[in-house]
Amino acid sequence: MSTLHASPHAVSPERGVLERLHAWAITVDHKKLGVMYIVAGLVFFVVAGLEATAMRLQLIKPLNDLLTPQGFNQMFTMHGTTMVFLVGMPILLGVGNYLVPLMIGARDMAFPRLNAFGFWLFIFGALLLYFSWIAGDGLYGAGGAPDVGWFAYSPLTSRTFSRGNSTDYWILGIMVSGFGSMTTAINFMATILCMRCPGMTLMRMPLLVWMMLVVAVLVLTAIPVLTAAQVMLLLDRTLGAHFFDPQQQGSTVLWQHLFWFFGHPEVYILILPPFGFISEIVPVFSRKVIFGYALMVAATVGIGFISLGVWAHHMFVVGLPPWLNALFAASTFLISVPTGIKIFNWLGTMWGGRIRFASPMLFASGFLGMFLIGGLTGIMLAVVPFTHQLSDSYFVVGHFHYVLFGGTVFAIFGAIAFWFPKVTGRMMSERLNAWSFWILLIGFNLVFLPMHFSGMLGMPRRIYTYQPGRGFELWNLISTIGVPVQIVGVGLFVCSMVRALVKGPVAGNDPWDAWTLEWATTSPPPEHNFDRIPVCTSARPLWDRKNPQDPDCNYE
Amino acid sequence: MSGGPPERLEMPYLRGIPLPTSGPLWAGFGVTMVFAGLVTHWMVSLVGAVSAVAGFLAWGLACFPEESLEELPKGSEAIDAAPQLARKSNAERLVLPAEMHPYGSGVRGGLIGGVAMAVAAVAWGVLREGSVWLPINLLAGVFLPSVDAEDVQTLKTFQGGVFAIACGIHLVASVFIGLLYTVTLPMMPRRPLLMGGVLGPVLWTGILYATVGVVNPALERFISWPWFFVSQVAFGLVCGVVVSRSRRIRTMVNWSVTERLGLERSEGGGR
Numbered sequence A: 001m002s003t004l005h006a007s008p009h010a011v012s013p014e015r016g017v018l019e020r021l022h023a024w025a026i027t028v029d030h031k032k033l034g035v036m037y038i039v040a041g042l043v044f045f046v047v048a049g050l051e052a053t054a055m056r057l058q059l060i061k062p063l064n065d066l067l068t069p070q071g072f073n074q075m076f077t078m079h080g081t082t083m084v085f086l087v088g089m090p091i092l093l094g095v096g097n098y099l100v101p102l103m104i105g106a107r108d109m110a111f112p113r114l115n116a117f118g119f120w121l122f123i124f125g126a127l128l129l130y131f132s133w134i135a136g137d138g139l140y141g142a143g144g145a146p147d148v149g150w151f152a153y154s155p156l157t158s159r160t161f162s163r164g165n166s167t168d169y170w171i172l173g174i175m176v177s178g179f180g181s182m183t184t185a186i187n188f189m190a191t192i193l194c195m196r197c198p199g200m201t202l203m204r205m206p207l208l209v210w211m212m213l214v215v216a217v218l219v220l221t222a223i224p225v226l227t228a229a230q231v232m233l234l235l236d237r238t239l240g241a242h243f244f245d246p247q248q249q250g251s252t253v254l255w256q257h258l259f260w261f262f263g264h265p266e267v268y269i270l271i272l273p274p275f276g277f278i279s280e281i282v283p284v285f286s287r288k289v290i291f292g293y294a295l296m297v298a299a300t301v302g303i304g305f306i307s308l309g310v311w312a313h314h315m316f317v318v319g320l321p322p323w324l325n326a327l328f329a330a331s332t333f334l335i336s337v338p339t340g341i342k343i344f345n346w347l348g349t350m351w352g353g354r355i356r357f358a359s360p361m362l363f364a365s366g367f368l369g370m371f372l373i374g375g376l377t378g379i380m381l382a383v384v385p386f387t388h389q390l391s392d393s394y395f396v397v398g399h400f401h402y403v404l405f406g407g408t409v410f411a412i413f414g415a416i417a418f419w420f421p422k423v424t425g426r427m428m429s430e431r432l433n434a435w436s437f438w439i440l441l442i443g444f445n446l447v448f449l450p451m452h453f454s455g456m457l458g459m460p461r462r463i464y465t466y467q468p469g470r471g472f473e474l475w476n477l478i479s480t481i482g483v484p485v486q487i488v489g490v491g492l493f494v495c496s497m498v499r500a501l502v503k504g505p506v507a508g509n510d511p512w513d514a515w516t517l518e519w520a521t522t523s524p525p526p527e528h529n530f531d532r533i534p535v536c537t538s539a540r541p542l543w544d545r546k547n548p549q550d551p552d553c554n555y556e
Numbered sequence B: 001m002s003g004g005p006p007e008r009l010e011m012p013y014l015r016g017i018p019l020p021t022s023g024p025l026w027a028g029f030g031v032t033m034v035f036a037g038l039v040t041h042w043m044v045s046l047v048g049a050v051s052a053v054a055g056f057l058a059w060g061l062a063c064f065p066e067e068s069l070e071e072l073p074k075g076s077e078a079i080d081a082a083p084q085l086a087r088k089s090n091a092e093r094l095v096l097p098a099e100m101h102p103y104g105s106g107v108r109g110g111l112i113g114g115v116a117m118a119v120a121a122v123a124w125g126v127l128r129e130g131s132v133w134l135p136i137n138l139l140a141g142v143f144l145p146s147v148d149a150e151d152v153q154t155l156k157t158f159q160g161g162v163f164a165i166a167c168g169i170h171l172v173a174s175v176f177i178g179l180l181y182t183v184t185l186p187m188m189p190r191r192p193l194l195m196g197g198v199l200g201p202v203l204w205t206g207i208l209y210a211t212v213g214v215v216n217p218a219l220e221r222f223i224s225w226p227w228f229f230v231s232q233v234a235f236g237l238v239c240g241v242v243v244s245r246s247r248r249i250r251t252m253v254n255w256s257v258t259e260r261l262g263l264e265r266s267e268g269g270g271r
Helices: A017-025 A030-058 A069-103 A112-135 A166-194 A207-239 A252-286 A293-309 A311-315 A322-350 A359-381 A384-390 A394-424 A430-456 A473-503 A541-546 B023-036 B042-063 B103-129 B134-140 B145-149 B160-187 B192-215 B217-222 B225-245
Strands: A002-005 B016-018 B067-071
Touching (some): A030 A069, A030 A112, A030 A394, A030 A473, A069 A112, A069 A166, A069 A207, A069 A394, A112 A166, A112 B042, A166 A207, A207 A293, A252 A311, A252 A322, A252 A394, A322 A384, A359 A384, A394 A430, A394 A473, A430 A473, B042 B067, B103 B134, B103 B160, B103 B225, B134 B145, B134 B217, B145 B217, B160 B192, B160 B225, B192 B217, B192 B225
8 A cells, every 4th residue: 555645846846956955865766866876986986096096106116105104004995995885886786776677667676765775874884984084093093094905804903903993994884884785785686576567577687687686696695794794803803702813712714704705796796787787788889689698697697606606716825725725716717607608798799780889889898808808817816826926916906907997997987978868868978988988998007007017026915115126116107107097087087977967968768779678768767767667578678669570579 | 545456466656656755864874873883982872873763763654554655747758668569570580500510510520620630730740850749749738747847759759648648639629629610610701611711720829829838838849830820720621621511400599499399390390
């Protein structure tokens, strides 16, 4: 049963700023919440970028003293934590929040108020984490922002080595935002499994929706483990428990197992939605149906499953038994198979297509190249003797930035370029976007490619400075020179967004001639998404609508 | 008020969308403050608890005893995505692989191509290194790391076990590539023989050039890349000719499960 009320928005269309802000603050609309997730994520992206810039400036030359050692520790801790928890996850969950109901022909998420609750938990958790810059000193007058790395290895997190409250803020901030992520994951699962429009079978769902379903399962599997570990750590720090205290029969390796059981699925939480973006963008701009839909779905589920069994490849140098290292090396090799299938299928989709290199496709192509490099260096790192040589070196830093920046961030930019017209009703500037892409691509490679070389030369990660004459100078100089190039690339993209909002041409409902349901409604969509619940006839319902003489359903 | 009895299979929010509420905001703020109090002051937790209770209360009131929904606006511009489909048309789309060569031709092509490749490799061994056994022993280095430690003279002599392993590798790889050709050659857009006979060996040689140091260090010590390429082309051309000369058969990619099981006759009239 339900009670119907007149629309509060219809009463006063001319509202002031405060009224508008209030409307956004109390909204339970999945689209507004999605936009708020994305905007918050982009703000934190700038913050994390500033932290990274500070680190790169510190490393521009040997024996630099721009940052103190502790300041450098705080920078890489906050940069990593921010990028993973406050940039990657919210933007990806935000895009999913916006698109999933539209793509499956639903009016909202299954639990709209829980959806809003999840968003606010994320925001307040993030603010709590950043409040540590002010309050992290605690009673000891030591600390400030957390400085224990985004993985917070024990025993560095014990009271002995981490005085003050900074680590507590790290625990609590991430824990609270983790609750938010879990509620959102529950919402995704219920929405996708229970609210698809008539005719939309599981095998007709857009691939992005499949990816979000698998991501939701991964979030619900992995984040509770991190939360449990964080509670144990909090008990260690506040009540004198000894879960991770080796001097009291605790185990530091236990923390690593618990953290990486979360940590590696987290990588796939951060890369599966981008896979979904690419799977939506590439067919539209190749003018072909996705190559191997069923295999893509199988690969997605396979990645989700295998990703839960690879965590100890982060621990090859801990001293685990050789058979265990071999097992995790094998599972890591194994996960490259479904990932390779995806790359093959994207290329198969492009092969023979009428490719339009509009800006979303540019970013998608950039993703393919950069992610492939990151994936290949990942396979190299799956070889135990190789990791024995290069663990904790800048090679690893270069590798995961090719995955998470070259992969995730490029795909996010592509997704924004692709769906911006739907969200705002305005077209971004193709010229600015193209400039942004090429400059970002150059800047990205300037920053992160040299890290592979400095890493192979032996430069450890997380060091705040280095001695001259070890061959690190040139590579670090090039890396730092790449930073302003990247800033220009990102800045141009932001300019393109602002320009589009101010005076961008009207987009229309379906500017890219796409095939999924979100393009069937207006741009921007109304609060209720669709006047009538759509009927899905194939995996490309809008194609069927546009081509009734040759619909896809004839071939399914 | 919503009227009428609840319908079976009714989509959620068919008649309205959820009304905005500040409950989740206050609840989220409160829960965070409860945790923040652990590292600040108990009063912070207390304020958080009050906020959380108020938020959850507002949230609950929005759902119970009846969910508060906002009435859908009438006559908005959101279009209906239900397609108006025509009858099934006669248009056909090519689903690849639409055709392929029989597996038997792939096995045959692989074996004959393997012979051609072996002839080229042995020719290199005899003409350049003075031993028929060197290329055979080197091939076994993929599986036998001990081969890398052997000196040149040993590598130029016959070794029964190594010979058997090399033959096994060569046979399996040749048949495997032959089977691949049965599926891939019909999908090549133009001149399948050129693609299979030349382009394939070029790509394969390139891949091996980059990785031979890892997969077979012994081979890296002796390999002659021109001869290697010639042997690959010999395989590709011979295998390609044998495979492409066989008739093409339609694949079952468009058949239903019942057609594949033979319970129903396919539209194409069977294989």
